[in-house]
Amino acid sequence: RTIFKSIRKFIVFQLTMNLSAVGILIICPFIGVETPVTVLQMLWINMIMDTLGSLAFAGEFPLQDYMKEPPKKRSENILNGYMVTQILAMGTYIIGLSLAFFLCPWAKERFLYNSNPIYCLTAFFSLFIFLGIFNCYNVRTSRKNLFAGLGENTAFMIIMTGITVVQITLLYCGGSLFRTTPLRTHDFFLTLLLAVTVFPVSLLVKIIFTKIKRNNLY
Known part of the structure; x- marks a missing residue:
């Protein structure tokens, strides 16, 4: 049961990030942003997703609560209603936030969109990756407490820490190879603050489905 739930969690995470990335790449050229991410940046995103x-x-x-659930039917779909809702809700939110980042006059002025497009695109690269990292925490548990049982999965903590370290290195040392330029400290933390907003959106979905379905959502 734990393996089955882990597969479902990975599917939610992967499809959410795929939906977001594809949506952004399709829509951005229509708003004047030809290449929001480069090929190498997309390879890094794919490495995280896969x-x-x-x-x-x-x-x-494995949790004891899993044994209280009824057995899974062989014919049961790999995707359930909660998973589809999470994918659509989070994917749509990430796309919307990304488009707002490029379209909002305040963000354009803040991240030097007109005078230094590379700086703005670096900030977006930071925002998108950390949206994915924070959404990993959302997907990992169907509980309202994001950190429930987190200490039991050492691999998760190590991998998320590793991704964060590599991402910061790419932002400040990637140069022309990764089309990045060092962000000012307050701008970097601003991208983190924007990325954290995925937590309340996911929490809302969990609250709604917890009232509908009392047992584990995965």
Whole structure:
């Protein structure tokens, strides 16, 4: 049961990030942003979505609550209503926030969109990756407490820390290879603050489905 739930968690995470990335790449050219992410940046995003994401969820600790659930039917769909809602809700939110980042006059002025497009695109790269990292915490548990049982999955903590370290390194040392330029400290933390907003959106979905479905949502 734990393995089945881990597979479902990974699917939610992967499809959410895929939906977000594809949506952004399709829509951005229509608002004047030809290449919101480069090929190398997309390779890094894919590595997080596929390899690192699967390893992070593979170490989930089995819970006693799982044994209280009825057996899974062989014919049961891999995607349930909660998963589809999380994918659509979070994917739509990430796309919306990303478009607002490029369209909002305040953000354009803040991140030097007109005078230094590379700086703005670096800030967006930071925002998108940390949206994915924080959404990993959302997906990991269906409980309202994001940190429930987190200490039991050492691999998850190590991988998320590793992704964060690599991402910061790319932002400040990636140079022309990754099309990045060092962000001012307050701008970097501003991208983190914007990324944290995925938590209340996911929490709202969990609250709604917890009232509908009393047992574990995965």
